[in-house]
Amino acid sequence: MEGWKFWWGIAAFFLGGLATQLNGWLTYRRQRRDRAEDAEDALRQRREEFELQHLMTVNDLLRDYWEKLFEFSRPAEAVARQPRGSREEEDVEALGRAHNALMAAEVAVHGRIGFILSDQVREAVERAVERIDRAPTVLLEGEPFDWEELAGVMETAYDLIAARVRALYAGRAGS
Structure with missing residues (x-):
């Protein structure tokens, strides 16, 4: 034992x-x-922060680009109505200032579109920007510009940006 x-x-x-x-x-x-879960969560949070920041920035830049187009349209239409040789200098200068502001807004928004992670949102913003990009030529030629079509495209882009932002915030609340 x-x-x-x-x-x-x-x-x-x-x-x-x-x-x-x-x-x-x-x-x-x-x-x-x-x-590993903490690292994955931190990566997801960084991605969401990045996406939120750029969505909000693009939303503001897109709105600014649209406003600059409206500001450009007044002197562009005034200059387009005047014959080439007798354009008023005041209108031409106003057009130049509006054109410079419009180009600065265009550069700003084009520089941020690529950072939108959602393909659907990025494509909608690209369509809206493309419509605005074509507008100055139409306005300067004195042709009628379809503001309603542009408004529809812009509304779609804004709605998709807002929906994506809501989805990101809703995902945070569930975390």
């Missing part, structure tokens, strides 16, 4: 060591999984 106690002690020693090793391995795996 004495031999049994000896072997039981040896077995308990090895089983204790094995249990400690198994517990350490399970703890390591759990910590590794937790770190």
Whole structure:
């Protein structure tokens, strides 16, 4: 019976060591999984922050580009109505200022479109910007410009931007 106690002690020693090793391995795996989940969550949050920042910026730049087109349309239509040789200098200067502002707004919005991560939103914004890009030529030629079509395209772009922003914020509330 004495031999049994000896072997039981040896077995308990090895089983204790094995249990400690198994517990350490399970703890390591759990910590590794937790770190991976934390890293994934941090990456998702950075992506959402990036996307939100650029959606809000593009929304503002798109609105500014549209406003600059409206400001450009007044002097463009005035100059288009005047014969080439007898254009008033005041109207030509106003057109130049409006054109410069419009071009600055165009450069700003074009520089940010590529940062929109949602393909659907990016395509809608590109369509809206494309319509605005073509407008100055039409206005300067004295042709009628379809403001309603532009408004529809712009509304679609704004609606998609707003929907994406809402979706991102709704996802945060669920996190």
